[in-house]
Amino acid sequence: xxxxxxxxxxxALTVAARELRSVVRxxxxxxxxxxxxxxxxxxxxxxxGAGGFVPLALDLLFxxxxxxxxxxxxxxxxxxxxxxxxxxxxxxxTYPLTRVEYVLGAYLGRAVFVASVLLVTxxxxxxxxxxxxxxxxxxxxxxxxxxxxxxxxRFTVLTVVxxxxxxxxxxxxxxxxxxxxQALAVVxxxxxxFLVGIDASVVxxxxxxxxPEVLPLTVALSPASAFRGLVLDLVVGAVSGREAGSxxxxxxxxxxxxxxxxxxxxxxxxx
Numbered sequence: 001x002x003x004x005x006x007x008x009x010x011x012a013l014t015v016a017a018r019e020l021r022s023v024v025r026x027x028x029x030x031x032x033x034x035x036x037x038x039x040x041x042x043x044x045x046x047x048x049g050a051g052g053f054v055p056l057a058l059d060l061l062f063x064x065x066x067x068x069x070x071x072x073x074x075x076x077x078x079x080x081x082x083x084x085x086x087x088x089x090x091x092x093x094t095y096p097l098t099r100v101e102y103v104l105g106a107y108l109g110r111a112v113f114v115a116s117v118l119l120v121t122x123x124x125x126x127x128x129x130x131x132x133x134x135x136x137x138x139x140x141x142x143x144x145x146x147x148x149x150x151x152x153x154r155f156t157v158l159t160v161v162x163x164x165x166x167x168x169x170x171x172x173x174x175x176x177x178x179x180x181x182q183a184l185a186v187v188x189x190x191x192x193x194f195l196v197g198i199d200a201s202v203v204x205x206x207x208x209x210x211x212p213e214v215l216p217l218t219v220a221l222s223p224a225s226a227f228r229g230l231v232l233d234l235v236v237g238a239v240s241g242r243e244a245g246s247x248x249x250x251x252x253x254x255x256x257x258x259x260x261x262x263x264x265x266x267x268x269x270x271x
Contacts, residue, residue, distance in 0.1 A: 110167060
């Protein structure tokens with residue numbers, strides 16, 4: 001690694017440390033993180049009658065789909081926006097810091113926080129679920145490879161990736177928006193699209209004659225649907241024998257949203 005590359009990495013890590021300190025001091029984000037923790041663990045406790053890690057993942061799927069993007073949006077949508085509103089962004093631009101270094105640093109710092117909250121939440125959920133309901137369901141007992149701890153690890157990794165993709169989208173909004181009101185409007189619209197809008201469009205397309213062969217591709221247009229498809233393919237599919245027909249499309253969809261969002265953030269954070 002050249003001296004220039006090492007210096008660039010050091011600048012990005014400096015921004016990351018600053019962003020991590022900033023998000024940890026934001027009480028509203030901490031409160032929402034606590035809501036995510038309590039809600040997920042509460043779902044596990046409420047559904048403790050079914051044993052096995054795969055049923056546990058299915059119990060958590062809906063809550064995760066709703067709560068994770070909301071938490072990630074809250075953690076990231078004001079990253080560059082606050083710097084712009086306070087005038088700090090103009091001061092930052094006087095330093096030898098590129099747009100790429102600033103965006104990557106801002107993303108990395110907040111990603112550490114988001115990933116840590118989600119990992120702790122799901123580890124506790126897994127421990128509580130396995131403690132309260134150590135038995136095996138008929139579905140689990142039908143397959144020797146099922147009820148594996150590693151299937152829940154797979155679900156946990158997919159959930160963290162989903163949260164990091166949503167965080168990248170939030171950072172793009174923060175970089176592109178020029179006011180808090182504008183950022184909030186875009187974040188709300190994206191949240192509705194994540195949770196309802198794109199799925200509803202797919203259903204409407206199928207009702208209107210959309211070919212079922214293109215369903216995996218259209219589903220992957222929504223990060224939430226892509227995440228759900230990956231869970232059904234890579235976690236539930238190990239038990240039910242379901243073919244992983246949409247796994248590749250789901251991966252491409254999430255990677256596209258992640259990379260595209262960071263590119264938008266780099267392009268719009270400053271001229």
